[in-house]
Amino acid sequence: MSHPGRARSVRFMAAIFNLNHHAGYVHWHFFQMSWPNLIVIITMLVVFALAIALPFPRSHQPAEEQP
Amino acid sequence: MTIISPKPAPPRRRSWTLAVRERAVGAWPPEKLLADEQPSYVSSWIYVFGVLSLAALLVCIGSGLVLTLKGPAWWHDTGVGLFFNSLHLWSVELFFFFLVIHLWGKFWMAAWRGGRVRTWVTGALAFLVSIPTALTGYVSQQNFDSQWISTQAKDAMNSAGIGAFFNLMNFGQMYSYHILVLPAVVIVLVIGHVLLVRKHGVVPPFEAGKKSQRRRPRQSRSKPRPESARDAPRA
Known part of the structure; x- marks a missing residue:
């Protein structure tokens, strides 16, 4: 028995991502890869670049005075 | 007058537990094993992915x-x-x-710098062993997806000549690999990797590494070179 709220959220997600079919493929010359794999790899590259570029939050402790 | 020296304490009996303890405490003193401070260059997002992988x-x-x-x-x-x-x-x-x-x-x-080769190798091996661990999991799902993956991947194993020993169509074998053998190897490698990180510290960026080398000249057991030979390139 499914919960009405769950059924609503499943329908909502299905409206955004319809996964009830085979994955599409990117095919360019020798390069062939499914869209899900390509999206994950591109996301990893973006996260890698952001990890290098974005500043790391510093702690708010006052720096010790040098003698 | 005869002087009687106090009786010296009997030498401590060597045992393998003592040797292991001394080596372990020497390599991982408590302040190194559970460090509460890190170098300033660790304040970067790129350093968080190791611990995210662990989580x-x-x-x-x-x-x-x-x-x-x-x-x-x-x-x-x-x-x-x-x-x-x-x-x-x-x-x-x-x-x-x-x-x-x-x-x-x-x-x-280049995280293998500064005597960190074993740290790099254990990390790379953990990654490589994680791949068959995941594969054996995909074929252990007990559904059509696992049947499809096992029938497709068996050809790769057969072409590599290991299909007789690593049979993807054999659920019992794959399940044993997935829940016992391969996770045990991954866990041992990861524990070794983390201990080596604790022992040698996090690899510094190139510039910080050069600066620390300049501040702390390498201690050599050989005799110091004469003043005239210091600027000459080593053979």
Whole structure:
């Protein structure tokens, strides 16, 4: 028995991502890869670049005075 | 007058437990094993992916233990079972996601510098062993997806000549590999990797590494070179 709220959220997600079919493929010359794999790899590259570029939050402790 | 010297304390008996303890405490003193401070260059997002991989691995092991205890009927047919099934899958996805970014970061930092070769090798091996661990998990799902993957992947194993020993169509063998043999290897490698990181410290960026080398000249056991030979290039 499914919960009405769950059924609503499943329908909502299905409206955004319809996964009830085979994955599409990117095919360019020798390069062939499914869209899900390509999206994950591109996301990893973006996260890698952001990890290098974005500043790391510093702690708010006052720096010790040098003698 | 005769002087009687006090009786010297008897020499401590050597034993393997003592030797192991001394070596372990020497390599990992408590302040190094559970450090409360890190160098300033660790304040970068690129340094967090190692611990994120560890967190994903812990969730993966925890959810895997629950799945092992409950069995395929539970993880396919009940709501909680499906939740743990998904938790196990997505923790693996995140584990590889974070691990590969960690690997990229360490590769471009040349993280094997400064006597950290074993740290690099254990990390690389953990990554390589994680791949068959995941594959054996995909073929242990007990559904059409696992049947499809096993029938496709068996050809790769047969072409590599290991199909007779690593048979993807043999569920019992794959399940044993997945829940015991391969996770044990991954866990041992990861523990060794973390201990080596604790022992040698996090690899510094290139500039920081050069500066620290300039501040602390390498101590050589050989005799110091004469003043005139210091500027000459070594043969």
